[in-house]
Amino acid sequence: MNELIIGIDLGTTNSMAAKVFDTGAEVIEGGGLSTHTPSVVTFLEDGSRLVGAAALAERVTHPESTFYSFKRFMGRGAKDLEEDLSHLPFPVKPGERENLLLWAKGQGYSPEEMSSFVLAEIKAKAEAILGQPVKKAVITVPAYFDDGQRQATRDAAEIAGLEAVRILNEPTAAAIAYGLEEKSRGKVVVYDFGGGTFDVSVLELKEKIFKVLSTHGDTHLGGDDLDQLLVDHLTEKLLFGKTLDPASRQGLKKVAEEIKIALTASLETSHQVHLPSLEIDQQFTFTRAELETAIRPLVDKTLEHIGLALKAANLKPQDIGDVVLVGGSTRIPLVRHLVQQYFDRPPHVRINPDQVVAIGAAIQGHLLAGGRRDFLLMDVIPLSLGLETLGGTFSKLIIKNSSIPAKATEIFSTSVDNQTGIDLNIFQGEREFVKDCRKLGQFKLKGIPPMPAGLPKVEVSFFVDNNGLLSVTAKEQRSGVTAEIDIVPTHGLKRSEVSQMIRDSYEQAESDFSQRNLVEFRAKAQAIEAGLEKAWPQAPRYLSAEEMAAIAAHRIELSSLAQGQDPGRLKQAIDKMGDLTRNFADSLLGAAAKEALSEPKDKI
């Protein structure tokens, strides 16, 4: 039996897991549970933490401590965020290195940690549904994620107790699902417009080899930005430019999301806007035309990226055989229309744009587990990698859109006698000067044997693996000594920090688990109460006075425990209620069945 490697789509807005079952690749769900998890984390007053749908439900009541879209902060620094950080309802502040921390209840959390909470939740649900441990996953990232952002994703997985055996590009994942499902071959464009990021990849699907030819995108262009445009528009139109407090901003964002969805099917939508803190409570109408005018500039930007990707692949729109749409934002009619216009052909929409990435990741996971050999993926590095050389120029070593795994070698030497170390500043980007590129980090080579300046020949090999991650090895050729390399990442977590977070997460796991159970049990208790409420008028027919008294007393007890914090006692109370009401339920069921069976035969 092959080992289990699931696929996880860790999205800006929504995440989910998929697996290849005997019947094919599907999202992991079952028994009322689903790995579909909104990428949202809330911290409540009592210090407990909610993840997913439960957290999403709190965003208007707890705007300052409900965190979302933290994927946008992975591997980023304050300088990188074009949007005004004050737009966000929750506090985001620069960390000690050029990273960002999200502050809740007096503690700063890295985006990696936030993502790890979502991954841990998915892992737990997957294990519950599949009934087996889940340790390995293929995790998807936007194709345009740089080395730092990919590393952060891998760290997030590690903190959550998952090994990310592959970091896979989202459009490529979609292409896998599409290529194997539709069995079409030729040149394909994947247009991936998600919650926070935009990618377009050009692929060539041959008989067995799926090769990425080029990729282009923007890790800061997604549904969130469309929402922001709508919120701005609504602020203008309804609030005459008033400044928004966090709760109102969240309220408006929710309205914007609902409008977007409503106008997918309709040309016009009527909506109630209730913003108590601004004393606004009114109905208004919004048309599809208004929506399209508001979002058109951003959609046009995505078309520019298509052009750049095609150029890089030396192709024209007419060379493309199929266009695959991925991501929730591709449901918007304007987007579909413009993409169709661009390629002069209708885009492929049969595969669910929300699930296709997770499905593709699951298929790749299945292949890596040795479960299949019917295709092979050749991806590319999205951004050039290189070094800082004299005068602050960026010297490219591995060019963007090169196939991976990729290797480049450079020879360095020392400038001072007996110099035993060399520092290399590594950057990623396309500009001429390093100041315009992203610094990945500093590689400190150590252990060069002491020699006169200029004599050592240090051969440095830069290697980009299938994850798009860089590793560096160095050997001094004269002595054959392998130099040690210390990596100081610019934005990410140091290895020691990741280890600490893993330790912390084990401790939290206990309380997390209780928290999750508490939420589930509360829901169950509510359902029982609702059922009893409805059926109680019939109780005297089937129950004795003593039985009724016992149930009535326990109802109060159950209700009180459901508002408490002890999942263990709540579960016990639920079980006890089950015992107390079993006869009642059986009788009710029996009566209903009897009634159904006694129907005159000709009424079937």
Added chain:
Amino acid sequence: MKRSGHNQHHNHDRCQSCAAELKHRLYCDSCEKLQQLGKGDDYFTIFGHPRRFAIEEPVVDAAFDELLLALHPDLHATAEPQEQALSVEHTALLVEAKHALFNPYLRGKYLLSLLAPDLGSAAAKPPQSFLVQTFELQEALDQAEAGATPLEPTQTAILDLQKDLEAELNEQFDRLTEDADQPELVRSIQVGLGKLKFLLNLKERAQELAKNLS
């Protein structure tokens, strides 16, 4: 990759694991084990292509796909660590080799390093006459960029010149043997490679212009 002291093309090597006859350098068809690279291996031998300047791209293309399906690390993800490491190395090598072979300048540079390994640099500065010859082409590109003249004739001229240069290099490389001392021939090749490098830069500029103008 350095060349070995001997020019044997080891066409009938034996598998390092099962001793079956090897059809490819990098893996065994019989037992599917990956092979360590040997002294006689270079970008040409791994594709089973003769070691010469003129290249048959379809041959390399087909060999690349076939080798990739046998070597790629994704298909060895459950193998032992040594096999996995070897598959990663070989795949990176395949990618690197194909890239070098498909670029005439890189290919020539590489071939020269195989046949005359102790040279300082592969390319020499193009002679003044060549720079004068290509000056017109540069001016034509400037004018095309300004929109004054069409681009295609210049692109055609560049391609024609490239064809001539490559034909000349091909003939020179054919005459170059590994053991004979042929300093003038090597010098001519170096100059030829210098010209080719220069021309390819011009060609790239023309291609960029073509994309931007369309």
